[in-house]
Amino acid sequence: MSDTLKIGIDLGSRKAKFALMRGDQIVKLADLDTIAFYKKYGSIVNDELSLDLLGSGIFSAEELAEAQITVTGYGRNSINLHGARVISEIKAHVAGARTQTGFANFTLLDMGGQDTKVAQVVAGRLTDFVMNDKCAASSGRYLENMAAVLEVSLEELSSHSEEPVALDATCGIFGESELIGQILRGYPVSRLCAGVNLTLVKRVMPMLKRFPSDTLVITGGVALNGAMVELLRAQCGMEIVIPEHPQHNGAIGCASNP
Numbered sequence: 227m228s229d230t231l232k233i234g235i236d237l238g239s240r241k242a243k244f245a246l247m248r249g250d251q252i253v254k255l256a257d258l259d260t261i262a263f264y265k266k267y268g269s270i271v272n273d274e275l276s277l278d279l280l281g282s283g284i285f286s287a288e289e290l291a292e293a294q295i296t297v298t299g300y301g302r303n304s305i306n307l308h309g310a311r312v313i314s315e316i317k318a319h320v321a322g323a324r325t326q327t328g329f330a331n332f333t334l335l336d337m338g339g340q341d342t343k344v345a346q347v348v349a350g351r352l353t354d355f356v357m358n359d360k361c362a363a364s365s366g367r368y369l370e371n372m373a374a375v376l377e378v379s380l381e382e383l384s385s386h387s388e389e390p391v392a393l394d395a396t397c398g399i400f401g402e403s404e405l406i407g408q409i410l411r412g413y414p415v416s417r418l419c420a421g422v423n424l425t426l427v428k429r430v431m432p433m434l435k436r437f438p439s440d441t442l443v444i445t446g447g448v449a450l451n452g453a454m455v456e457l458l459r460a461q462c463g464m465e466i467v468i469p470e471h472p473q474h475n476g477a478i479g480c481a482s483n484p
């Protein structure tokens with residue numbers, strides 16, 4: 227196993243995630259709010275993104291001097307990080323899932339802040355994928371908006387799966403109006419939360435059906451929504467596996483990708 231020190235950076239729409247790895251061993255993980263991180267430590271120099279990683283305190287001068295840096299992230303096509311290799315999001319997330327699980331055959335569902343990706347991996351290789359990045363209705367941002375409407379925390383929202391209230395709007399904006407209508411009908415918050423979680427399942431199922439597999443690996447921040455995972459398990463017919471670090475999966479993939 228190579229003992230080369232590598233830094234992986236996943237510049238997500240909501241969070242910037244960082245991984246420091248030596249070979250397949252995770253040395254350090256960190257994350258910061260993306261906008262705050264850019265404001266404090268980012269700038270554009272000669273049409274390249276420059277990040278003050280040392281000033282951020284995430285990595286030491288010795289680590290930065292030794293490590294190879296690979297970056298991916300939301301809007302990666304406009305990101306040319308000075309001194310770093312850039313890889314696609316899907317490549318990073320597949321590499322991260324393989325590193326974290328050891329699996330060679332699986333379907334990957336990555337649910338991020340503003341998009342959702344489903345990929346098929348066979349014999350360790352990406353064979354096909356589909357991505358929903360046109361609407362945030364199947365993403366973490368949708369959950370944040372719905373939690374705000376219900377005046378509950380994301381943790382509270384993510385804890386309810388019983389007796390979901392039907393929510394059929396396919397657009398995040400219209401979904402808010404529909405949810406308000408159901409609030410006015412007097413449904414309890416627990417059932418409304420369950421309904422929100424079920425809408426995510428409804429939106430990703432058509433994508434998952436394109437890539438049937440025995441195993442479904444879920445990554446991204448939405449993987450921490452236990453109620454959504456429970457509802458999905460009841461419908462997808464696959465064994466669901468959530469890696470130890472689902473939110474940092476893209477950064478881990480960058481740091482472990484050859």
